[in-house]
Amino acid sequence: EDNFIFSLSTWTNIHWSSPEIWDPVRQEEIRKVMPVAVHSHNDYTRRIPLWEAIGSGCVSVEADVHFDRSDLLVGHSARGLKREDSIKAMYLEPLERLIGSRNGDVVEGGWRGVFEKVPEQTLVLLVDLKTESRQTLQELSRQLQSLRELDYLTYWNGTSRIIRPLTVVASGKVAFEDILALNPTHRDIFFDAPLASLHTPKDDWTTSSPTHAYNISNSYYASSELKDGIISLASDGVKISSPEEHDASSSQPEQAKSRGLVSRYWGSAGPKYQTSEQVMWRYFTEVIGIGIINMDDMAAVRDRSRGMGKMAIQEKN
Structure with missing residues (x-):
């Protein structure tokens, strides 16, 4: 039985802004979950955005934002945007309150994340910019100020x-140069790097420790569509003579890991993998080593959070 789904069914007439969400009994249900390597795709479309994802164990949530009259409004397209559906109201303010509730008694410099069972787990807010990069990014940075001051x-x-x-990770219509232009000694918005293009001529291989264009100073995720992903490579017996050649011949998850980034895939795996979303996720994260995968089926995420689901997959030749 999916107790969280049963609980959600009792949350009748509750909106993401309803004060009843903060009822201690409901918050206790949120506190009990085990985090899993899942990204809540288009999270804002769920019945109760943010809360259903966190309550299912997702360690990453996604919000599409549009710069509109000096605010950032959440929605997939510009049509039908509502002033009340701002990123501040839907995500930033609730997260500030939630994180604050977890950190009331921590010592200075310490912190706890939103998942009580794994308090060292960070929660990723992936902000998909749907409007012009620089202006939207500047407004996002401005709206993060309260969280910044609290060292969250x-x-x-x-x-x-x-x-x-x-x-916080920026994706969509964001220019890498605009991320690099952020405060170099306190950069707190990271890039969603192109997983298919991590190996780039801008990498510097002349030093003993190579300097990569996409690295932990500027990026957090490295993402690609799953059907186009190069997730594993068979050795053809060719001898690799240099670190640069080794990197170029590595799989995408390996390239991301060597740069300190989290590989992320979205979309369908295509006809090659005929399996459920849950089993596919387990195969890719536990066997292949992908960092995180987009998922829409929160019930499957909750099953995995409870340790359920057989580790099996059927692969077409």
């Missing part, structure tokens, strides 16, 4: 990436 945001301090309860 993962950031790059100039030499290291400091993990915090919330990690």
